[in-house]
Amino acid sequence: MRNRPLFLKLLSAVIVFGAWEIAGRIPVSYAFPTFLESMSALATLTLEGTIFTAYAETLKPLVVGIIISAVLGIGIGLWTGLSAKFDWLFSPIFVVMQAAPLAALIPLLIMVYGIGLTSKVLVVCIMAMPVIVLNTSGAVRNTPDTLKEMGRAFLGTERDLLLKIVIPAASPIIFAGLRLGVSAGFIGAILSELKITPTGVGDIITYSRSIADYPSMYAAIFSIIVLAVLFLNLLERVERHLFKGNIRGYVSD
Amino acid sequence: MRDDEHDVEYAVSVRDVSKNYGDVEALKDLSLDFPRGQLTSILGPSGCGKTTLLKIIAGLLSPTSGEVEVNGKTVTGPGPDRAFVFQDFALLPWASVIRNVAFGLELRGVAKSERESIAQKYIKNVGLSGFENSFPHELSGGMRQRVGLARALSVDAQVLLMDEPFSAVDEQTRRKFQEDLLSLVQQESKTFIFVTHSIEEAVFVSDQIAILLPRPSRVSEIIKPTGIRNKGTDNIRRDPEYLDIVDRIWASLRSYVE
Numbered sequence: 047m048r049n050r051p052l053f054l055k056l057l058s059a060v061i062v063f064g065a066w067e068i069a070g071r072i073p074v075s076y077a078f079p080t081f082l083e084s085m086s087a088l089a090t091l092t093l094e095g096t097i098f099t100a101y102a103e104t105l106k107p108l109v110v111g112i113i114i115s116a117v118l119g120i121g122i123g124l125w126t127g128l129s130a131k132f133d134w135l136f137s138p139i140f141v142v143m144q145a146a147p148l149a150a151l152i153p154l155l156i157m158v159y160g161i162g163l164t165s166k167v168l169v170v171c172i173m174a175m176p177v178i179v180l181n182t183s184g185a186v187r188n189t190p191d192t193l194k195e196m197g198r199a200f201l202g203t204e205r206d207l208l209l210k211i212v213i214p215a216a217s218p219i220i221f222a223g224l225r226l227g228v229s230a231g232f233i234g235a236i237l238s239e240l241k242i243t244p245t246g247v248g249d250i251i252t253y254s255r256s257i258a259d260y261p262s263m264y265a266a267i268f269s270i271i272v273l274a275v276l277f278l279n280l281l282e283r284v285e286r287h288l289f290k291g292n293i294r295g296y297v298s299d
Numbered sequence: 300m301r302d303d304e305h306d307v308e309y310a311v312s313v314r315d316v317s318k319n320y321g322d323v324e325a326l327k328d329l330s331l332d333f334p335r336g337q338l339t340s341i342l343g344p345s346g347c348g349k350t351t352l353l354k355i356i357a358g359l360l361s362p363t364s365g366e367v368e369v370n371g372k373t374v375t376g377p378g379p380d381r382a383f384v385f386q387d388f389a390l391l392p393w394a395s396v397i398r399n400v401a402f403g404l405e406l407r408g409v410a411k412s413e414r415e416s417i418a419q420k421y422i423k424n425v426g427l428s429g430f431e432n433s434f435p436h437e438l439s440g441g442m443r444q445r446v447g448l449a450r451a452l453s454v455d456a457q458v459l460l461m462d463e464p465f466s467a468v469d470e471q472t473r474r475k476f477q478e479d480l481l482s483l484v485q486q487e488s489k490t491f492i493f494v495t496h497s498i499e500e501a502v503f504v505s506d507q508i509a510i511l512l513p514r515p516s517r518v519s520e521i522i523k524p525t526g527i528r529n530k531g532t533d534n535i536r537r538d539p540e541y542l543d544i545v546d547r548i549w550a551s552l553r554s555y556v557e
Contacts, residue, residue, distance in 0.1 A: 190389075192385055192387055192389045193389055193391065195354075195359055195383075195385075195389070196383070196385060196389035197406065198359060198377055199357055199358075199359055199377050199381075199382070199383040200377070200382070200383075200402065200403035200406045200407075200450075200454065201377055201378070201379065201403075201406050201407055202406040203406075206406050210391075210402075210405075210406070211391070214391070214393050215391075215392075215393075217393070289393045
């Protein structure tokens with residue numbers, strides 16, 4: 047039975063890539079390459095090593111931004127979840143951040159922070175952090191009262207309650223927030239490379255488009271999606287390792 | 300000297316306890332004593348403040364006025380002399396059975412190997428051997444409450460507070476639990492305080508039944524079904540005295556049930 051999900055996953059991939067191939071062959075647009083063309087372009091980029099130098103560049107704002115968003119986001123989320131005052135103080139900021147049309151704000155970021163790494167990290171953070179903060183604080187606020195009561199009845203200190211009850215109880219939703227935040231962070235990283243300065247994968251996309259090398263452009267987009275999926279899977283593995291009893295099955299296992 | 304005697308006789312004393320939630324008086328000047336080594340039920344219709352009273356004894360809620368003494372000491376918060384069994388079990392869903400049972404000891408800073416060997420013993424006592432590494436969602440309702448009971452027993456408190464512990468399990472499991480509870484009261488020299496809304500359950504398991512009437516709650520009557528205690532679990536339910544007491548309690552409660 048272990049093979050069945052794998053089989054279905056492969057089937058799903060075949061359907062999607064098949065549709066892509068067919069759409070490319072019709073073609074729906076001159077600017078839409080087939081799946082096989084894109085894959086061979088990806089192979090060329092990989093063999094030339096272009097893709098690796100590109101990722102060395104793209105991963106910088108992405109990794110830094112995601113680490114900052116995760117640490118700060120979970121921290122602020124716990125804080126706002128536990129204290130109504132900080133909730134009033136911080137939550138509106140993140141709600142606004144989440145709703146803001148980021149692309150329109152990028153010129154402002156460039157004016158303030160220049161075109162360097164700082165601006166790109168900020169774009170990743172603005173994309174990734176709000177959902178992490180809002181999920182964490184919501185989850186913490188919804189810790190079942192009876193579990194907290196149990197902790198107090200069995201003489202737990204405030205610290206015990208936080209570390210052994212509140213955080214583990216909130217962990218499924220915190221991780222859901224992390225997954226959403228990380229996906230948003232990937233979008234942010236590419237967006238920053240398209241809108242601020244074309245470096246890394248954003249450069250491949252922009253350059254390939256400008257010389258009408260559409261297979262390379264789609265190869266770059268495809269690679270970032272693959273990377274995001276791999277990263278999300280890794281995150282799930284971490285969660286599964288940390289909180290065994292929480293696992294009731296996810297869509298993407 | 301009389302005071303000393305008093306302390307020995309009663310494990311828990313509730314004195315003139317009132318509890319208000321805003322304008323609502325949940326409890327008013329309630330006094331009640333709980334004899335040591337016995338099981339006292341707190342019985343009453345829903346909304347009569349049974350659980351509020353139990354949580355005040357547990358130290359989870361503080362009374363608006365009045366005080367609770369456990370072994371002669373005034374309660375200011377939860378203490379090692381009391382353990383709580385929750386209506387909805389309150390198990391940690393991410394923790395295995397053994398970690399859940401040992402959780403009370405874990406919070407007290409008992410070393411892992413020691414707390415697990417104690418937990419192991421109580422897991423066996425409640426009949427869950429072999430499920431140590433299962434997770435709560437893999438267990439039935441009845442088994443989950445056995446975990447909750449084992450957790451309360453493993454901290455070895457003198458007073459066991461049980462908040463409608465059997466209300467979330469099915470009828471047959473419930474009967475089995477009631478019988479097990481009777482032998483538990485006999486084996487362990489602990490004081491049991493048992494909140495229930497079931498008249499039959501209260502009469503079946505209790506040495507003393509305190510009937511609470513609502514709005515605001517006060518103890519209306521204390522019944523001691525002493526005559527049926529030693530007749531054996533198989534005979535209690537058809538004993539005339541058991542049936543009489545059930546009827547009598549129902550007669551006094553029926554007017555409060557909507």
